[in-house]
Each structure stands twice: as C-alpha cells, then as structure tokens.
Amino acid sequence: MKLAFTTLACPKWTLEQAADAAQRYGYEGLELRLLDGELLQPKMDAEARRRVHKVATDTGIPIMCVDTSVRIAQPDPAERAKQTRDGLAFLEIAAEWGAPFIRVFGGPPEGTAEAEAISAAIECLSVLAKRGRELGVSAVLETHDAFCRSTTVMQIMNQVPGPGAGVLWDIMHPSRMGELAPDTLARFGDRLQHVHIKDGRRPADGSANWDLTLLGEGEIPTRDILAALKKGGYTGWLAVEWEKKWHPEIAEPEVALPQHAEVLREYLESLK
Secondary structure, three states: OEEEEEHHHOOOOOHHHHHHHHHHHOOOEEEEOEEOOEEOOOOOOHHHHHHHHHHHHHHOOOEEEEEEEEEOOOOOHHHHHHHHHHHHHHHHHHHHHOOOEEEEEOOOOOOOOHHHHHHHHHHHHHHHHHHHHHHOOEEEEEOOHHHOOHHHHHHHHOOOOOOOEEEEEEOHHHHHOOOOHHHHHHHHHHHEEEEEEOEEEOOOOOOOOOEEEOOOOOOOOHHHHHHHHHHOOOOOEEEEOOOOOOOOOOOOHHHHHHHHHHHHHHHHHHOO
C-alpha cells in the first residue's frame, strides 16, 4: 500500500511546498483538493494545469486523485446536469495529469428520500463512469454524508458497472456508523479503489460530527482496517485526509503529516 496526503491538510502551502513536504515526510503521492489553498475548480486554466503536471513530473510525486466537490445525488434535473458537467470536466483534468481517480460525493439535499438520492446518483455516476472508462480514470464515490454506510454505497455500485466507477472508503464514516472493517470490506469487494485515512473520537456534546485527532489517538480501529485490507489483497493508495482547511483549530500540517506517515508505516510494518 502506498501513502499520499490530500492538500486539504495544508491550506497555507503552495503546490510546490506540498510536493516538497511529501518527499521529506515519505509520502509517495498527492491528492489534490486545494491548489495553493483554494478549492479546485472544473474550469481550471491551461497554465495552471500545466503547472500541476510539471510539479508532479519534476518531483516524482504524482497526483493520484483529483478531489472534486461534485455531488452526484441531486434529484433536481438541472442541478444534476450541472454536477455531471463538472464531473466530466474534472475527468479530463485528471486524465491530463495521469491521475487514476476523481473523488465525488453523494451530497443529496437535506430531506431527500434515500431512494430518490440513490436513483439520482446512479444516473449521474453512470455518465461519469462511461467517460471515465474512455479516459482511464475512475470516479470514486466517498463514504460520506448520506452515503456513509457501505450498504447504501453498494446500492449505487451494483447499478453502475466498472471500470470507471468505484468506492473511496473514508474509514471514519462507516466506523462511526457502527460498521466493522471486515463487513465493510466484504461489501465493497473489488469495487474498492481508494482509501482515506483519518482518526477521531465522539464529541463530548454527543453531536454527530466527531472531533478529529492525530492518528492512533482516536476511536477509529485503523490497524484493524489495514489488516483487513491486507488480507483482502488491497495494494492501492492510503491517503491521509487531515481537514485543516475546514478545522483551523487542529494541528498544523508540519505536525500532523509526519505523524500520520510515521504511524501508518509502523502499522504496515507490523502486518508483515
């Protein structure tokens, strides 16, 4: 398994600083959510796209995933069409950079019935998967928001054939829903294509959003999850998603990123 981190972790860094840090901390790839601290946009100009490709090539740190804000589970046809257009644009960008994945969310509006959200997601993801197959890029649906549970995600995957579409397992969200790693992994099967690593704990006030922690200091059974992945034959990317952009109060990337890399290497070594 190979280590990457998302640039969500370092909102004050340039792309060049992120690539340099990846080299120094022992990461093998970058997942691009922010470019120089700003969210990626589907209408990125040619100069910016060339710059990203050049930095990745010159440093030997590939862009392994393009993290979009695309929300595929939109029941409104006009909004669903917009999200589909954005997803198609990001697929082209990822192909230009040699990135194997774009990340998409479910993100249905609050109050949307589950069946309606799933139907909309199937329609949108089917279009993205078709173009993804042509480009050699897969749209991976993250376990997140209304689609935290693996059972929900697989209702979509079972209707959208791969390649071109797969699952991104953000290990926090199914865990906080009470899922056990072997069960989650068994449901995903060969549709699992990418993994996000993060740790956290239940907040004292009982709210739904967990408090983020450094790796090994929270309640997510990361070592057990890695063991299940190894047993299942997973050899893909593990991307640290330290959400500094959204949570400025958490540790700086200079602290969190080397800590995550060190602990992940320790966990992986113990599984040999």
